[in-house]
Amino acid sequence: MSLQKPLRALAALAALSLLSGCSWVVMSPSGDVAIQQRDLILYSTYLMLIVIVPVIILTLLFAWRYRANSARAQKEYAPDWDHSTLLELVIWAIPLLIIIALGALTWTSTHLLDPYRPLDRIDAQRPVQEGTEPLVVEVVALDWKWLFLYPEQGIAVVNEMAAPVDRPIQFKITSSSVMNSFFIPALAGQIYAMAGMQTTLHGVINRPGEYVGFSGNYSGAGFSDMRFKFLGLAEADFDKWVAENRQSENTLDRAAYLQLEQPSEREPVRRYGTVAPDLYHAILNRCVEPNRMCMDEMMAIDARGGLGITGTYAITSLDDATRQALGLTRRPARSYVAAICTTDDPSFVVPEAQASL
Template sequence: MVLLSGCDKSQFIVLDPKGPVAQQQLELIIISAVLCAIIILPVIGIFIYITVRYRDKPDNKAPYQPEWDDSRLLEVVWWGIPIIIVAVLGFFTAKTTLALTKPPVKDVKPIVVQVTSMDWKWMFTYPDKKIATVNYAEIPAGVPVQFILTSDAPMNSFWIPQLGGQEYTMPGMSMGLWLQADKTGNYFGSGANFTGKGFAHMQFKVKAVTQADFDKWADQVKKNSPALTTAGYKDLSKPGLSKELSFSSYPSGLFETIVNKNGGKYYDHMNHMGDSMNMSGMNMSGMNMSGMDMSGMDMKSQNK
């Protein structure tokens, strides 16, 4: 650890956050390391003391107590301290987790990027811009990004270490993940779940730019790139590697179709846009009910 302390931390991208989500998660890692050290360091010290103090040697004066079998004080110590540490760690973990289900900042309008993992490539669709990319994404710096994730292949894990922790992509499901880049720059992204022979090449680049440059890039893609057709997507989704690609348009409802065809039922999750459900009043105003299957619900009990 002493030798590693002299290394440039930028080489360890998990410990080099570039956004508010990654910063909160780094603080949680530090808290976890400190709490673990509270246990590990005393245990190592006691281990060294016991091995020296009670080792078998001629001049050892340690008392011999063959009938000793219980100590209330020691039991309180070795059960009480771990319970306290787990409680403290659980508190900070729950607090951070709940905070990360909402946009990192509230005063900036977020954007939505839909992410589909395939064998062995990543596709990004932009519902607001009606454009798509493969194996790279461009986002505006300082703007919360709601990544909505699914898979059109085996389950994978979407990960941009400098912006935040990983989130699974699963067939038939649409998962939400809030991330944000504080500064412009290029960030490494990768699939973090083993999915076969092309797994090592399942990487992508995330480029954070100014809002003006983001709008300019989207316009250029719209003007200069080919359209992604249904047949084109069918070919793209076949197992195989791919270079970076851009598309000026894609079939309407493509992401929703991918979710639905894999056994799921796509709908606009509230938490995708940071809204909260009022469970006491069941405020349903933010939900798109057209996409939900209500056939299996007993509505009679709701009216009693």
């Protein structure tokens, strides 16, 4: 018995130590979109508590009032009671009103907080001024790191990004391989990153600071360390951050990207002062490697009726020298569409064996 109290105290301290690692950022965000999402959680909770709190109180009250040794309960005993209009009205009307309120709240918030919808306000007091252009950030989820491309500024950074305070941000998000989830809790909700597809997220940061971003979707061995820094900066500080990145001598062209794309864990921040202008388009359309047709070109061909017999002769793969130069010798060989010609081209002759088909 003498050891029970110390053990209980130690257990309580252990529980408190675990809770000390919890972050309250979701309920105390610094971006207007995240604040609206936080408010949606709170409003929904308050509406549900309208039912939950009275039910808990009445449960305890009824248990006490109608206990076995209660004299009052014995006096009020009514075995033939079967209906109360007032009670039926309360039981059905209050939940119905709550459901209507939750439905209206869900419908409006679904449209107002659509991640693809451009922002119309900086915060609750300030609308977005007409003609304001958002900061465009192209995001690529890699194994297991994040690549941020700034097309307007011509720079790229691994595992760090920055944005000016009170300026709308438009994220264009894709993945190099498996599906991930892009999430900066202080800024806005999470949205998936998928290979060959682009998702969009709009947000704004209202307070300067250093925030944490990460992947919210398990994607393999290095998932736990797939985190990055998000910097909310004043306009002058953001310009300085861009200038510092431009001073980097690293160039992110297609060959450098193919090296960066290789799986790695706990990558440090890496900066690129120069970026190939069409790199994000190539990543999105799965055509970074040489002699590979882009997905949007394939879809355009399919929209015109497809490749047919002619296209079967345009299939190729990277030669051994190219694979070795790109560091792809350990990766499985892939086949690509290298070129397209039409049957109207007089220089193209279908072999007799194929023509018989």
